[in-house]
Amino acid sequence: MSGTSESPPSSRPRDTPVLVVDFGTTTSAATVVAGEEAWPVPEPVTGAATWPSAVFWDGQQMLVGALAERRKRSEPESFAAEFKRGLAADSSVVLGRRRFRPVEQVVALLAAVRAEAERLHGAAISRVLITVPAGYGPSDPRRARMIAAAEAAGLDTVELLPEPVAAAFAPMAGPPFAPGDLVLVYDLGGGSFDAALVRIGERWHEVLGHATLDDCGGRDLDALLAGRIHADGQEWLAPLLSSAAASPSDPATLRLGMAVTDFARRLKHQLSAAPAVEDFFLPNAPAYRLTQADLRALAAPLLGRTVACCTDLLARVGVPPHQVAAILTVGGGSRMPAVGELLQQALRLPLHKVEDPDLAVVRGAARWLPHSGPRRVPAATSPEPSIPLSFAIPGGSARLLRWLVAPGQAYVAGVPLARVRLPGGALWDLTARVPGTLDRLLAAPGSEVTAHEWLALARP
Known part of the structure; x- marks a missing residue:
């Protein structure tokens, strides 16, 4: 299977199209699969391969993706992100002057993705395959709410696929796994960490065990880094802090928090490919310098929890590390050099990487679908x-x-x-x-x- 194709709609196969969605805590990705071919559904405003999992209520309609991100500083109290984390309780939150449950926010994003997929594909789409964490068991309410949200978005045939199974089908930078291999999937996403032990099969992969840390993702590291920036930049942040000190829910306070967090995320992303980085939060502020060693030290407790989660999982399912063929690292957080260093130091297993960690799950699910029999x-x-x-x-x-x-x-x-x-x-x-x-x-x-x-x- 080619993975992606740019053929115009008129030349595409007439197979029934299926929308494949990796609904993430911080970003989501989608692909349309028809027969053996697949076409990505980029974010319509930016053209990026992923959609921000974000919504903004403008008083009349729900904006999603990049449109929501671009409006968040104008009215931060009307903006929401990471609502996937709230699916378990599904308690409503105030956006502007209305209350919305997390499942309603999921509906808004899925409906927008479906509309864009239909526009690009040139045909109606009513079937969807959504990847979900392995922790969404049969009795988990988040599972039922994800299905209900997809149905409310007009997708009346809803299928779920565990994310680690999808990841194991993703295009890899190297030889593929062999049937019978035991693979430890290490998925460090934007909002959570998931570990799963997967047995590779000819057509189906079996999840032998899984573990999840719901408060251990890329955004949690962003928050730690933002806290450090606040502490290091007291002098040049002081004027902004004094004007925003009225209330934690004051728009000025919210805007400042968003700006510092966005700056922290920008520094983190640059350090994925550079040993050190200097950047400016404000034009008249001193350059803020951060090194990979600084980031490694800051991330050490968080990454240590992910390694402990993996070792605990192997112990719980009764599989010693030497029986594991490899560790498959996926998710945007796995780009950090510190992740690979720590995993090899702690588990001493070969590391396999996918071609694109951010798109591994959606691409794997798109490859799984036509070959699932x-x-x-x-x-x-x-x-x-x-x-x-x-x-x-x-x-x-x-x-x-x-x-x-x-x-x-x-x-x-x-x-x-x-x-x-x-x-x-x-x-x-x-x-x-x-x-x-x-x-x-x-x-x-x-x-x-x-x-x-x-x-x-x-x-x-």
């Missing part, structure tokens, strides 16, 4: 006049999403009769082994169904 289960039938239909559902259970054939409707062999979602988030179709007519439904949409349970009756 038909994912169909044929019905088991009986010679009786009224045939009960049951299915060997992978894993033993699933949630019945919808019937695709109505009672009284005839069908041919191989046609999908119903669609289910497995506990891991993957969608499977339940198909007809022989032709017939659907007689009566025994399981309603939304119900939990098990393997070999009678789900419907049919007539030959």
Whole structure:
């Protein structure tokens, strides 16, 4: 699979398009997959490969992405980012003069991504594959809210894929993994850290265990660096601090905090490729100097927690480090040289890198989708006049999403009769082994169904 293509819509395959979204805490990325081809969905204002996971309520409509980022300093109280972190509780926050739940903010961003994808692809898109942290288990409310948000954004067929599984399919800078390899996925994103032990398969990868630190991402390091800048720059920040000291929620205070944090992030990004950097927060302020050694010392406690998370995970699943083939580093935070140095020092395992850490998950998911197989289960039938239909559902259970054939409707062999979602988030179709007519439904949409349970009756 090529990964990306710039073919005009008229020359694209006629396969049903699927929107693939890596919905991140700080940035999100999207791709449209049709058949074996994939086309990125860049942020429409900046043309960047990623969208800021940010919203801004202007009093009449919700602006998202770069439009929200550009308005945040004009009315900081109307701006929100990192709302993915609030999905568990889904408590509303005030933006301007209205309250919005995090799931509503997710809806706004997904709807905008879908609209841009349809504009670029030139066709309606109703199916989406969203990557989620491995910690979003079957009973996790964040899982249900992400599905509900996608459906509210007009995407009525929603599939979930664990992020570490997607990352293991990403284009790599080097030879690919072999079936049977155990890979430790180290994902240091903008808002959180995720570790997962993945067994590589021919077509499916299996997550053997996972661990998450919800308060240990790139933005947390930005906050530490911003605190250092505040401490080091008291003299030239003093006039600004005095004017912004009225209240933590005062717009001037919020603007100053945003400006210092943006400056900290700019310094951090420059240090990914340079041993030292000098930059100016204000034109008349002294140059602020920061070295990789300074950043390494500042990040040491945070990165130490990520390494401890990895070692604890391996101990919990009972896999000694020497049985792990490699560590796969993904996420924008993994660009820091200190990450690779610390991992090799602590775990002494080979490091594998993807071509682009920021886009590893969305590109991996786009490669996984067309190679994940038909994912169909044929019905088991009986010679009786009224045939009960049951299915060997992978894993033993699933949630019945919808019937695709109505009672009284005839069908041919191989046609999908119903669609289910497995506990891991993957969608499977339940198909007809022989032709017939659907007689009566025994399981309603939304119900939990098990393997070999009678789900419907049919007539030959």
